[in-house]
Amino acid sequence: MTCCKVNLPGVIAGLLTIALPSLGAWWHLAIGSDAVIVSASPFEMEFLVFGVDMVSPLFRWICVGLKLGVVYTGIVLLTGSLLASSDQYSKTARLLINFGSSKLMYLVAMFTIGLIATTILANQSSDLLPVQAQLPYLVGSETIDVIVEGVHLMIPISMNLAGAFGVAVSAAALGIVSRIYQKRIS
Amino acid sequence: MGERILKFILPTIPLILLGACVMAAFAAQDWDVQRTLFADDPMKKMEQILSPGAISNRETIEIVNIDLSDGGDEIALDLMFHSPLNVPVTVTEISADIAIGDGVGTLRLVEKVNVPAGGSAMVNMRGPFNGTPSMAGGQSISNLTMELLIGGITIGIEDAL
Known part of the structure; x- marks a missing residue:
């Protein structure tokens, strides 16, 4: 076994991927101060309307499934990256790294695209409602001003990305790097 | 041969995990589709926000x-x-x-x-x-x-x- 043939980017990416589900939400949305609070990631979802939980039990269990899937992917990537140092298991290592290196990238991309698509839909649907607002994409603040039948509403909205999202992006990028690195060393 | 088996098993396991969790979601709610999708009755949730007096005179x-x-x-x-x-x-x-x-x-x-x-x-x-x-x-x-x-x-x- 050769130490320097260990796929180090893959080891780091694997460890980050395993830890990722326990790092909390990736994105936060607040409407008002606590009227509506959303904390979202592929592994958990908190959706509170004046403190009342609105998340579906099915969705919660799907998040558990995704958590297990991502931890599994991280273990596969870590195992492949460590096996890369062995000539006997180099083919297996490549197979494991190829599988584990790209999954997190797809998850991060789908999550980000999903958020952006939801914001685009919300902004376009404001033409149909008595609400004129251009919500920011992923990060930012906006106050929606609405007047409906003599009632004037001012609704502050703020959204931001959490540190866990940065870890996810880093892990996904390192996963891709590990794939390229494995091609070079094998 | 071993590689072929591994190529089949690797993507299958996460699908099995996800499927098991979906089954668990329904089993936890006694296979009640509405409760699995919505937990409590949406009207009850709105009543938690609006007090009964909201619909009185x-x-x-x-x-x-x-x-x-x-x-x-x-x-x-x-x-x-x-x-x-x-x-x-x-x-x-x-x-x-x-x-x-x-x-x-x-x-x-x-x-x-x-x-x-x-x-x-x-x-x-x-x-x-x-x-x-x-x-x-x-x-x-x-x-x-x-x-x-x-x-x-x-x-x-x-x-x-």
């Missing part, structure tokens, strides 16, 4: 007391604000015109009032009064506008009466 604003200063140049109005919501409400602004006999006054909120969830709170208003008041002639309140803060959302209501 209880007035949100109830006039408790009207008082004139000794000189007759200042008027005070005390209102009872009954919250229709099961969430805390802050009354940040209220203004109204009041007419008593031949006199008219303009009332403003003395200070912000916090109304507990589903509860009531006294709102004190003060303002200058001009003219000759006559309680015998009754009183009328008009142009009542108010501003409420609910969960960080500001709601301005004109002609709240």
Whole structure:
């Protein structure tokens, strides 16, 4: 076994991927101060309307499934990256790294695209409602001003990305790097 | 051969995990599709936010007391604000015109009032009064506008009466 043939980017990416589900939400949305609070990631979802939980039990269990899937992917990537140092298991290592290196990238991309698509839909649907607002994409603040039948509403909205999202992006990028690195060393 | 098996097993395991979790979701709710998708009845969830009084005929604003200063140049109005919501409400602004006999006054909120969830709170208003008041002639309140803060959302209501 050769130490320097260990796929180090893959080891780091694997460890980050395993830890990722326990790092909390990736994105936060607040409407008002606590009227509506959303904390979202592929592994958990908190959706509170004046403190009342609105998340579906099915969705919660799907998040558990995704958590297990991502931890599994991280273990596969870590195992492949460590096996890369062995000539006997180099083919297996490549197979494991190829599988584990790209999954997190797809998850991060789908999550980000999903958020952006939801914001685009919300902004376009404001033409149909008595609400004129251009919500920011992923990060930012906006106050929606609405007047409906003599009632004037001012609704502050703020959204931001959490540190866990940065870890996810880093892990996904390192996963891709590990794939390229494995091609070079094998 | 081993590689082929591995290529099959690797993507299959996460699918099995996800499928097992979906089955667990339904099993945990006794295979009730609605409860699995929505947990509690959505109407019950709305009732948690709206108190039962929201659909009753209880007035949100109830006039408790009207008082004139000794000189007759200042008027005070005390209102009872009954919250229709099961969430805390802050009354940040209220203004109204009041007419008593031949006199008219303009009332403003003395200070912000916090109304507990589903509860009531006294709102004190003060303002200058001009003219000759006559309680015998009754009183009328008009142009009542108010501003409420609910969960960080500001709601301005004109002609709240």
